[in-house]
Amino acid sequence: MIEASLPIGVFDSGMGGLTVLKELQSAMPAESFIYLGDSARLPYGNKSAHTVQQYALQASSELVSRGVKALVVACNTASAAALPQLTEQFAPLPVFGVIEPGARIAAQAAAQGSVLVLATEGTVMDGAYQRALLATNPKLKIHARACPLWVTLAEQGYASDTPESVTITEALLSHAVRGFQTSHLTVLLGCTHFPIFRDKLRTHLKAGVKIVDSAQTTAQQVAYALGRVAGRVGDKNHGQIKFLATDGVERFQRVGAYFFGQAIEAAELVVL
Amino acid sequence: MIEASLPIGVFDSGMGGLTVLKELQSAMPAESFIYLGDSARLPYGNKSAHTVQQYALQASSELVSRGVKALVVACNTASAAALPQLTEQFAPLPVFGVIEPGARIAAQAAAQGSVLVLATEGTVMDGAYQRALLATNPKLKIHARACPLWVTLAEQGYASDTPESVTITEALLSHAVRGFQTSHLTVLLGCTHFPIFRDKLRTHLKAGVKIVDSAQTTAQQVAYALGRVAGRVGDKNHGQIKFLATDGVERFQRVGAYFFGQAIEAAELVVL
Numbered sequence: 412m413i414e415a416s417l418p419i420g421v422f423d424s425g426m427g428g429l430t431v432l433k434e435l436q437s438a439m440p441a442e443s444f445i446y447l448g449d450s451a452r453l454p455y456g457n458k459s460a461h462t463v464q465q466y467a468l469q470a471s472s473e474l475v476s477r478g479v480k481a482l483v484v485a486c487n488t489a490s491a492a493a494l495p496q497l498t499e500q501f502a503p504l505p506v507f508g509v510i511e512p513g514a515r516i517a518a519q520a521a522a523q524g525s526v527l528v529l530a531t532e533g534t535v536m537d538g539a540y541q542r543a544l545l546a547t548n549p550k551l552k553i554h555a556r557a558c559p560l561w562v563t564l565a566e567q568g569y570a571s572d573t574p575e576s577v578t579i580t581e582a583l584l585s586h587a588v589r590g591f592q593t594s595h596l597t598v599l600l601g602c603t604h605f606p607i608f609r610d611k612l613r614t615h616l617k618a619g620v621k622i623v624d625s626a627q628t629t630a631q632q633v634a635y636a637l638g639r640v641a642g643r644v645g646d647k648n649h650g651q652i653k654f655l656a657t658d659g660v661e662r663f664q665r666v667g668a669y670f671f672g673q674a675i676e677a678a679e680l681v682v683l
Numbered sequence: 684m685i686e687a688s689l690p691i692g693v694f695d696s697g698m699g700g701l702t703v704l705k706e707l708q709s710a711m712p713a714e715s716f717i718y719l720g721d722s723a724r725l726p727y728g729n730k731s732a733h734t735v736q737q738y739a740l741q742a743s744s745e746l747v748s749r750g751v752k753a754l755v756v757a758c759n760t761a762s763a764a765a766l767p768q769l770t771e772q773f774a775p776l777p778v779f780g781v782i783e784p785g786a787r788i789a790a791q792a793a794a795q796g797s798v799l800v801l802a803t804e805g806t807v808m809d810g811a812y813q814r815a816l817l818a819t820n821p822k823l824k825i826h827a828r829a830c831p832l833w834v835t836l837a838e839q840g841y842a843s844d845t846p847e848s849v850t851i852t853e854a855l856l857s858h859a860v861r862g863f864q865t866s867h868l869t870v871l872l873g874c875t876h877f878p879i880f881r882d883k884l885r886t887h888l889k890a891g892v893k894i895v896d897s898a899q900t901t902a903q904q905v906a907y908a909l910g911r912v913a914g915r916v917g918d919k920n921h922g923q924i925k926f927l928a929t930d931g932v933e934r935f936q937r938v939g940a941y942f943f944g945q946a947i948e949a950a951e952l953v954v955l
Contacts, residue, residue: 451734452724457838459931462723532839559839560832560851566729567804567831579832579858582851659731 418443420479422470425453427603428485429670434630443651447474451658455488456533467493469683481505483633487602491539512632513625514543517599520621521551527591528555530601531562540601558587565604566666585615594619601625654678690715692751694742697725699875700757701942706902715923719746723930727760728805739765741955753777755905759874763811784904785897786815789871792893793823799863800827802873803834812873830859837876838938857887866891873897926950
């Protein structure tokens with residue numbers, strides 16, 4: 412029997428997954444969370460599936476050993492590479508990834524239109540979003556475009572409005588959606604870093620275009636799934652959040668606050 | 684006694700150091716080399732000094748265990764964080780970094796003018812180039828500007844001339860040198876990825892500006908230093924190069940060829 416009072420474990424290669432944590436907290440404010448950012452080895456997006464599986468297993472084991480009632484893989488690369496393995500390894504613990512929820516909502520939103528997946532090079536090449544979209548609706552027209560600079564752009568604070576960043580940010584956002592000037596479009600943000608560009612991206616798209624991000628949709632699915640399992644949604648956990656990082660806790664707190672949308676007061680250094 | 688026939692060991696967090704290897708090979712065509720790219724953990728630039736020291740020690744130990752007559756740390760971050768430690772650990776093996784050679788040549792070239800250091804955020808914050816420049820010439824006027832997107836830009840092939848990349852690349856290059864439109868300037872490229880932007884960057888600078896890169900200057904220093912140690916410069920090694928990578932050998936070969944300037948036929952996967 413899993414204790415309702417246990418926190419939900421969340422991990423990512425670094426800070427991007429904090430956009431997912433932010434939405435999880437928003438969806439389940441009474442829950443407690445423990446977040447692990449594998450900052451010693453970030454990013455995962457340019458590493459092989461085998462290596463990512465190994466890193467994901469180590470990160471998950473650390474969280475499970477501390478006691479969690481569910482595991483959220485808040486990283487697209489790790490979700491694509493390791494979700495079946497983690498689900499099997501830690502059964503019956505519920506394990507959630509970020510790809511299927513976003514793909515399902517985007518496929519529903521698109522109906523008979525097109526979906527444009529914006530993600531890292533690794534995620535686009537891997538094809539996990541394309542497969543998940545087609546699994547929901549085999550008639551969808553799917554396009555995918557790699558945005559290799561967006562993660563760095565996001566982590567460097569280029570989404571801010573300092574004069575020198577505007578030209579570069581706008582050029583990159585415009586480039587990503589060039590050729591997709593139609594209202595019959597759903598844009599799926601397939602990287603946990605990308606929600607911070609959501610509002611700016613909208614100005615480069617036609618009115619009526621839907622933007623779906625995997626952070627929001629994952630949080631909704633986790634809340635829904637856990638809510639259906641009696642005794643798993645905490646209501647007396649007072650929404651505590653503990654942060655772990657495998658390197659550079661100062662940088663984790665500083666950059667992470669940008670994605671989490673609020674200050675990160677403390678983070679504990681862990682070795683995996 | 685160290686065997687003259689041994690290769691020179693070179694390591695970097697990934698592929699950027701291949702610009703250094705290319706210059707080393709050009710300076711010493713008869714030498715053999717063994718290059719290790721720690722692609723499982725790249726990049727080093729956003730990790731703590733302690734973690735980078737640990738990674739650098741593991742990479743160096745792997746090369747030393749295979750037999751090398753000298754070690755070149757072809758990575759700015761590892762040079763800044765770990766050079767004294769590696770020098771002590773592997774004495775009397777000669778160990779070279781990439782910071783001091785570039786800084787010395789840039790300081791000489793600048794004379795009484797200004798030096799603009801372009802590097803990653805980590806290298807700029809660390810201040811190793813600024814210290815090395817001042818150690819050569821305490822009267823220099825030194826400016827440093829972080830180019831956080833350039834490494835990703837370089838690794839994604841944005842330096843190529845595909846129409847969609849020109850706008851973004853030109854915007855980033857122009858941004859890096861804005862405010863430095865003077866002929867009395869020496870630009871020091873303080874990242875092993877940056878030499879591939881050398882020609883394009885020149886079009887954004889006034890005539891007469893000198894551009895110094897750490898790949899060329901390091902190769903010159905290594906050739907000079909080893910040439911002075913009797914029996915250490917091989918002339919019968921036939922210029923063989925062996926490549927090791929800690930992850931994704933296919934990607935290492937594909938992206939690496941771009942920095943090395945020629946095809947990489949094979950790379951061996953190693954676990955550190």
